[in-house]
Amino acid sequence: MPKTIIEKIWEQHIVYEEQGKPDLLYIDLHLLHEVTSPQAFEGLRLAGRKVRRPDLCFATMDHNVPTRNLPIINDPIAKKQITTLEKNCEEFGIELADMEHPDQGIVHIIGPELGLTQPGKTIVCGDSHTSTHGAFGAIAFGIGTSEVEHVLSTQTLWQSKPKTMEIRINGKLGFGVTAKDVILAIIAKFGIDVGTGHIAEYTGEAIRSMTMEERMTICNMSIEAGAKAGLISPDETTIEYLRGRRHVPEGEAFDEAAEEWLSLATDEGAAYDTVLEIDANEIEPFITWGTNPSMGSGISANVPSSEDFADESDKEALKKALAYMGLEEGTPLSSIEIQHVFIGSCTNARLSDLRAAAEVIAGQKVHPNVTAIVVPGSRKVKRQAEEEGLDKVFLEAGFEWRESGCSMCLAMNDDVVPAGERCASTSNRNFEGRQGAGSRTHLMSPAMAAAAAISGHFTDVRTMKLAHA
Amino acid sequence: MKPINEVRSVITPLNRKNVDTDQIISKEFLKRIERTGFGKYLFHHWRFQADGTENKEFVLNEDRFKESKILVAHDNFGCGSSREHAPWAILDYGFEVVIAPSFADIFHNNCFKNGILPIRLRIEEVEELLTKGETAPYTLEIDLEQQTVIGEDGKTYTFDIDPYYKQMLLNGWDEISLTFQYEEQIAAYEKQHA
Numbered sequence: 001m002p003k004t005i006i007e008k009i010w011e012q013h014i015v016y017e018e019q020g021k022p023d024l025l026y027i028d029l030h031l032l033h034e035v036t037s038p039q040a041f042e043g044l045r046l047a048g049r050k051v052r053r054p055d056l057c058f059a060t061m062d063h064n065v066p067t068r069n070l071p072i073i074n075d076p077i078a079k080k081q082i083t084t085l086e087k088n089c090e091e092f093g094i095e096l097a098d099m100e101h102p103d104q105g106i107v108h109i110i111g112p113e114l115g116l117t118q119p120g121k122t123i124v125c126g127d128s129h130t131s132t133h134g135a136f137g138a139i140a141f142g143i144g145t146s147e148v149e150h151v152l153s154t155q156t157l158w159q160s161k162p163k164t165m166e167i168r169i170n171g172k173l174g175f176g177v178t179a180k181d182v183i184l185a186i187i188a189k190f191g192i193d194v195g196t197g198h199i200a201e202y203t204g205e206a207i208r209s210m211t212m213e214e215r216m217t218i219c220n221m222s223i224e225a226g227a228k229a230g231l232i233s234p235d236e237t238t239i240e241y242l243r244g245r246r247h248v249p250e251g252e253a254f255d256e257a258a259e260e261w262l263s264l265a266t267d268e269g270a271a272y273d274t275v276l277e278i279d280a281n282e283i284e285p286f287i288t289w290g291t292n293p294s295m296g297s298g299i300s301a302n303v304p305s306s307e308d309f310a311d312e313s314d315k316e317a318l319k320k321a322l323a324y325m326g327l328e329e330g331t332p333l334s335s336i337e338i339q340h341v342f343i344g345s346c347t348n349a350r351l352s353d354l355r356a357a358a359e360v361i362a363g364q365k366v367h368p369n370v371t372a373i374v375v376p377g378s379r380k381v382k383r384q385a386e387e388e389g390l391d392k393v394f395l396e397a398g399f400e401w402r403e404s405g406c407s408m409c410l411a412m413n414d415d416v417v418p419a420g421e422r423c424a425s426t427s428n429r430n431f432e433g434r435q436g437a438g439s440r441t442h443l444m445s446p447a448m449a450a451a452a453a454i455s456g457h458f459t460d461v462r463t464m465k466l467a468h469a
Numbered sequence: 470m471k472p473i474n475e476v477r478s479v480i481t482p483l484n485r486k487n488v489d490t491d492q493i494i495s496k497e498f499l500k501r502i503e504r505t506g507f508g509k510y511l512f513h514h515w516r517f518q519a520d521g522t523e524n525k526e527f528v529l530n531e532d533r534f535k536e537s538k539i540l541v542a543h544d545n546f547g548c549g550s551s552r553e554h555a556p557w558a559i560l561d562y563g564f565e566v567v568i569a570p571s572f573a574d575i576f577h578n579n580c581f582k583n584g585i586l587p588i589r590l591r592i593e594e595v596e597e598l599l600t601k602g603e604t605a606p607y608t609l610e611i612d613l614e615q616q617t618v619i620g621e622d623g624k625t626y627t628f629d630i631d632p633y634y635k636q637m638l639l640n641g642w643d644e645i646s647l648t649f650q651y652e653e654q655i656a657a658y659e660k661q662h663a
Contacts, residue, residue, distance in 0.1 A: 015654050015655055021633045022633055024651060035499050035500070036551070036552065036553065039503070039504040052655075081500050081502055128550050128551040143551060144575060145553040147578070149645065150645050150648065153649075154655060156648060158648070193544065196571060197574065223549075226545065228574050292487050292548075313543070320485075410496050412499065412500065429491070431489045431492065432491070433492075433495060433514050437495075
């Protein structure tokens with residue numbers, strides 16, 4: 001019987017199964033960071049347990065790290081969390097890319113960079129955006145700290161088998177439409193909880209023509225549609241990305257691995273529990289206007305009105321969201337002015353994202369009302385960008401060029417949007433207070449954020465691109 | 470973790486959809502390395518104004534709900550970040566049961582690891598509870614063994630729960646100790662895939 005990649009990987013990882021119980025799944029890669037791991041290590045110590053497979057763990061520091069004046073952390077509580085991870089990794093023998101290590105970066109950016117992320121693996125991390133790694137054809141999902149402790153001690157997790165979902169993007173993307181626009185459009189169309197209880201596979205022509213970095217942007221936000229994980233069947237693009245990376249096999253062993261990886265792809269005729277479809281040509285550059293990632297529209301639209309919703313609770317949710325966001329119903333999105341731009345996060349801080357933003361701003365100046373920062377996703381991305389001179393493009397335009405980390409995506413460090421101010425952000429969540437208490441977040445692609453930085457308000461980047469052409 | 474079976478309490482009606490874990494526990498409290506003491510930060514930006522005074526409009530601040538052990542909310546409760554600090558804050562604040570029409574997967578899973586009982590009821594049942602709870606203090610009696618929710622007016626609801634997680638909650642088992650019983654299977658898997 002034809003199978004989906006989801007079923008194939010799941011079945012390969014069952015350690016034990018019994019009627020009436022979740023499956024006991026083996027975990028191939030466990031990524032760790034400073035925020036969701038200290039209580040797990042403490043749990044091990046209290047119970048006198050050890051880490052079963054330190055060789056399958058990899059840790060870095062990203063959520064809390066400063067993006068300037070490294071390595072000084074002013075907040076003593078944050079500093080303690082950082083030093084706690086150092087001590088834990090040392091005590092339990094886990095490889096760590098610390099704050100100043102050349103491999104440091106956002107955990108979901110460095111996993112693929114280092115070749116730790118590979119097709120067919122089960123990958124977990126105490127972080128919901130672990131779904132990013134699904135771009136390689138892996139089952140990758142976020143877990144809580146108790147599960148982090150469980151994986152540390154047993155290298156397994158009890159997991160009920162999720163349903164399978166296909167999200168098919170039909171046709172080709174239009175001019176100036178990016179992976180971020182696609183995933184935001186999917187979430188807006190189908191809703192913030194459409195994926196609950198499912199692992200989603202993204203398919204279709206538009207996905208096949210995407211680079212690995214674009215595919216990572218898509219899979220990254222699967223959790224924003226409620227899915228446990230999101231993935232894409234491996235193909236030649238996947239293989240070429242992995243070739244030569246540090247942790248992948250070399251020579252003949254690579255060719256053997258590649259053959260095995262390609263065989264994981266969903267079989268022709270395999271059935272999914274749920275199928276969603278969207279036409280690529282209905283997607284335009286997209287931004288969010290509300291307080292969850294499903295509250296978004298194409299840039300040519302207006303802020304919705306309550307008449308646009310039939311359900312009373314949706315009308316109420318709109319009212320609450322607009323009150324928080326300081327927006328009026330019916331306002332054209334392109335007229336909304338901003339004070340901040342954040343280009344960064346595990347969604348959009350890879351080299352191609354920085355290139356896309358740099359292309360838009362080259363030779364122009366950031367609007368005088370706007371403070372704009374670029375936070376590369378990893379030290380490697382930062383080095384590569386500097387080799388290409390992208391840092392100069394940003395600096396000359398008036399952007400700040402920072403060190404890598406999660407930064408203003410969740411504002412755990414000093415990179416905070418002040419209350420009442422508005423930020424065009426390439427991150428993944430626009431929840432109330434996400435970028436600082438009272439801050440107002442609008443999600444969009446790097447190109448759209450760059451366009452807003454120049455004009456001081458949301459702008460259809462396609463018009464700017466055409467003007468350049 | 471503490472076993473849970475019967476819980477009797479006034480409900481706290483939180484009539485919102487898509488309550489995300491950023492609202493349940495805000496990022497400024499995630500820097501702590503402890504597992505306890507998060508209750509005072511629960512729903513911080515909804516409970517408190519910017520100047521630190523209580524927001525009287527927010528349901529948790531009403532006197533009649535101060536001793537409540539049962540939180541009732543709308544669809545997709547606990548969406549977003551995987552932070553287990555969210556269930557830690559809920560439990561530490563005093564809630565032992567959360568009732569909603571649906572939960573986000575990671576949050577739902579995290580509840581079972583901490584002795585919180587997440588109960589899914591039908592939308593119309595939850596809306597009925599929310600209305601009753603908002604109108605006057607309304608007490609529910611929850612019985613996990615029987616899988617029942619009984620209102621003070623005798624209205625009875627039943628709920629489904631995965632038998633594995635039911636046993637975990639009823640017995641307060643440590644899941645890692647249970648998994649160690651499968652050491653042989655784990656070792657065999659590793660040998661086969663080495």
